[in-house]
Amino acid sequence: MGKSIERQRNIIDFTLSSLLRRKGKNISLMIVYTVIVFVLASVMFFTHSIKKEAHLILKDAPEMVVQKMIAGRHELIPEGYMEKIRGIRGVGSVQGRLWGYYFDPTVGANYTLLVPQDRKIESGEIIIGNGISRSRLAYEGDIIGFRSYDGSPMNLAIKEILSYDSELVSSDLVLISRDDFMTLFGMPKGHFTDLALSVRNPRELPTIAQKISDLLPDTRPIIRNEIERTYDSVFDWRGGVMVLILSTALLSFVIFAWEKASGLSADEKREIGILKGLGWETSDVIMIKFWEGVVVSLSSFLVGIILAYIHVFFTHAPLFEHTLKGWAILYPEFRLTPFVDAYQIFTLFFLTVVPYTVATIIPAWRAATVDPDSAMRT
Amino acid sequence: MGIKPFRKSGIFLCFIAVSLLLVSVMFVYAFFRVRSDAGTIIRQSEIVKELQLTDLCLFTEARYTRNPSQADLHAAFQDHPVSIEHFPAGSLVMPPECLRRINGKVN
Amino acid sequence: MIDLIDIRKVFNVGRPNEFRAVNGVTLSIEQGKISVLKGPSGSGKTTLLSMMGCMSRPTSGRIKVCGVKISGIAQDGDRAIEVTSLPERFLTEVRRKTFGFIFQQSNLIRGITVIENVMLPAYPYGAKHSDLRVRAMSLLKLFNISDHALHRAEWLSGGEAQRATIARALMNDPFAIIADEPTAHLDTKLSREFMEIVARLKEDGKTALIASHDPIVYESPVVDRVVSMRDGMLVPD
Numbered sequence: 099m100g101k102s103i104e105r106q107r108n109i110i111d112f113t114l115s116s117l118l119r120r121k122g123k124n125i126s127l128m129i130v131y132t133v134i135v136f137v138l139a140s141v142m143f144f145t146h147s148i149k150k151e152a153h154l155i156l157k158d159a160p161e162m163v164v165q166k167m168i169a170g171r172h173e174l175i176p177e178g179y180m181e182k183i184r185g186i187r188g189v190g191s192v193q194g195r196l197w198g199y200y201f202d203p204t205v206g207a208n209y210t211l212l213v214p215q216d217r218k219i220e221s222g223e224i225i226i227g228n229g230i231s232r233s234r235l236a237y238e239g240d241i242i243g244f245r246s247y248d249g250s251p252m253n254l255a256i257k258e259i260l261s262y263d264s265e266l267v268s269s270d271l272v273l274i275s276r277d278d279f280m281t282l283f284g285m286p287k288g289h290f291t292d293l294a295l296s297v298r299n300p301r302e303l304p305t306i307a308q309k310i311s312d313l314l315p316d317t318r319p320i321i322r323n324e325i326e327r328t329y330d331s332v333f334d335w336r337g338g339v340m341v342l343i344l345s346t347a348l349l350s351f352v353i354f355a356w357e358k359a360s361g362l363s364a365d366e367k368r369e370i371g372i373l374k375g376l377g378w379e380t381s382d383v384i385m386i387k388f389w390e391g392v393v394v395s396l397s398s399f400l401v402g403i404i405l406a407y408i409h410v411f412f413t414h415a416p417l418f419e420h421t422l423k424g425w426a427i428l429y430p431e432f433r434l435t436p437f438v439d440a441y442q443i444f445t446l447f448f449l450t451v452v453p454y455t456v457a458t459i460i461p462a463w464r465a466a467t468v469d470p471d472s473a474m475r476t
Numbered sequence: 477m478g479i480k481p482f483r484k485s486g487i488f489l490c491f492i493a494v495s496l497l498l499v500s501v502m503f504v505y506a507f508f509r510v511r512s513d514a515g516t517i518i519r520q521s522e523i524v525k526e527l528q529l530t531d532l533c534l535f536t537e538a539r540y541t542r543n544p545s546q547a548d549l550h551a552a553f554q555d556h557p558v559s560i561e562h563f564p565a566g567s568l569v570m571p572p573e574c575l576r577r578i579n580g581k582v583n
Numbered sequence: 584m585i586d587l588i589d590i591r592k593v594f595n596v597g598r599p600n601e602f603r604a605v606n607g608v609t610l611s612i613e614q615g616k617i618s619v620l621k622g623p624s625g626s627g628k629t630t631l632l633s634m635m636g637c638m639s640r641p642t643s644g645r646i647k648v649c650g651v652k653i654s655g656i657a658q659d660g661d662r663a664i665e666v667t668s669l670p671e672r673f674l675t676e677v678r679r680k681t682f683g684f685i686f687q688q689s690n691l692i693r694g695i696t697v698i699e700n701v702m703l704p705a706y707p708y709g710a711k712h713s714d715l716r717v718r719a720m721s722l723l724k725l726f727n728i729s730d731h732a733l734h735r736a737e738w739l740s741g742g743e744a745q746r747a748t749i750a751r752a753l754m755n756d757p758f759a760i761i762a763d764e765p766t767a768h769l770d771t772k773l774s775r776e777f778m779e780i781v782a783r784l785k786e787d788g789k790t791a792l793i794a795s796h797d798p799i800v801y802e803s804p805v806v807d808r809v810v811s812m813r814d815g816m817l818v819p820d
Contacts, residue, residue: 101709119694158525400495
């Protein structure tokens with residue numbers, strides 16, 4: 099056992115000496131490799147965590163939301179629909195939701211205004227999300243001026259600011275009283291933005307959704323697992339930016355592998371011949387190539403994922419922030435919980451370390467099997 | 477030739493060992509963070525339940541990016557049926573599943 | 584000692600370009616003596632050396648090696664092993680313990696240090712690195728090139744490189760040295776130096792088998808026996 103370890107270590111010594119001969123080239127190679135792993139792993143860590151969090155946080159989203167559609171657009175839904183839906187067997191409760199978007203020109207941000215079902219809010223008061231507080235530097239007791247649909251001003255006082263912990267879902271929320279909401283938006287009486295349903299048996303959801311569509315053909319029911327699954331496809335590999343990142347990474351890899359696989363140089367072949375002449379076996383030569391591949395790819399891989407982890411979970415992913423923020427003014431401050439998936443890390447390992455190592459060994463195979471006899475005949 | 481130099485293979489193997497250690501720390505740290513963040517996540521899901529929210533507040537650029545699960549077909553194409561996506565978020569989030577259904581299967 | 588019994592080597596058997604490199608050689612190499620294989624190029628010297636050194640197998644004939652103990656193989660009183668019928672894994676051990684090779688070109692690996700070059704033959708066998716280093720240093724000292732131990736191999740002069748090659752050949756403490764045209768690229772002075780080193784090896788009890796058509800080699804007083812070869816066969820002098 100000790101002998102095999104010593105043997106491998108000796109071979110590694112030689113491999114490292116051999117790699118150090120071309121320091122510049124090999125170090126640049128490792129840097130590029132590390133960067134690729136870093137980007138891929140950062141994307142992986144970030145998207146996996148967000149999806150996991152989305153799942154956990156949205157698990158109590160409304161079981162079903164019913165929207166009314168006119169000419170394919172989401173329109174206000176009349177109160178009368180509620181009774182009709184209540185009549186469907188299996189439906190538990192139906193509530194009208196009042197919510198909408200408000201553009202605040204002073205900071206150029208979009209807010210989501212919402213009338214809460216259970217919380218009592220006095221007219222003239224609002225409860226705002228932390229993101230709004232930050233961007234407008236507005237705190238409890240301050241007044242925010244809104245502009246109603248008809249141009250008249252509406253001043254609302256901040257009663258409370260929602261907790262920092264909940265930024266991921268509430269950063270841009272303004273909780274407002276029902277009367278103020280109707281006045282601000284000029285909402286026609288007897289209408290809601292949409293309806294939120296609960297059902298007696300969650301397994302019935304698709305059936306009930308179908309019944310609602312049949313009963314009210316101008317509505318669109320959205321069930322809870324569709325809501326959750328929206329976030330499964332966030333940062334999907336088919337999405338624009340993702341395709342760019344992944345194809346760049348893939349292309350770089352192909353270039354590496356091609357460079358390796360295009361065969362050994364005359365120098366390399368000669369050296370293998372010398373080693374064979376000195377008594378090295380074919381398996382020993384293959385070992386050199388194996389370690390050559392592993393030294394470069396494993397080191398880069400490990401450094402890459404460690405840096406990616408730090409990047410995403412300790413520094414809030416500054417590289418992605420730009421893309422995520424987009425043109426938004428309001429962006430929630432949140433600490434991503436590190437949900438790491440060993441399976442994904444292994445997959446990344448198999449997609450990076452293994453092909454590179456194989457691409458290093460294969461072209462050397464032929465040269466490695468050269469008969470030591472020919473080494474004598476240089 | 478008195479001093480015994482460090483073997484290159486020793487340095488390399490040390491480096492790998494340290495890295496692997498750091499990787500396992502990554503997992504251990506994640507495990508503990510998940511436990512300690514559980515409270516925050518529960519609080520957030522309570523707010524979701526109370527206020528009947530349907531989306532994370534990730535993309536506040538436009539209404540259909542703010543509530544992607546509620547988006548209708550027109551929102552993204554409000555200017556023109558083949559208009560290019562306005563917002564960067566559009567390249568990150570796909571349209572909601574109900575819009576991607578073709579013949580009952582999700583595209 | 585090494586016994587060759589009716590050795591033949593044929594390349595490309597059965598094909599139109601069939602070539603008989605060695606055509607029936609019977610020879611005994613004595614232990615502790617310096618033997619030289621003399622002959623023009625194409626006479627089959629290199630092929631014969633390679634078979635003797637267990638680097639390739641003869642097409643027919645037997646080779647016996649005596650005097651080396653190999654674990655795992657039953658040996659009789661004078662430790663004779665028939666190499667030709669040995670499976671591959673034992674053959675490599677025989678090769679390693681029995682022979683050290685010196686080729687025409689110095690064939691040191693460029694870019695790595697001299698001492699590492701010398702240690703190379705022993706690397707795959709799992710001996711302790713520190714032991715190998717000690718041995719390599721002592722060999723370098725023996726040939727007066729220990730100052731160059733940590734220098735890159737390509738910085739050595741011709742003579743120094745040659746000595747490094749010999750040091751390398753001795754790394755595994757072989758029973759015999761096999762050298763193929765060792766003075767081909769050396770000037771007169773260096774060639775004579777080479778033969779002086781061979782003399783020292785003989786004093787240490789080593790066996791040497793040198794293929795050369797250089798008179799400085801085969802006419803040297805150190806040489807015990809000269810065997811001539813032509814067209815794959817021995818030629819009586």
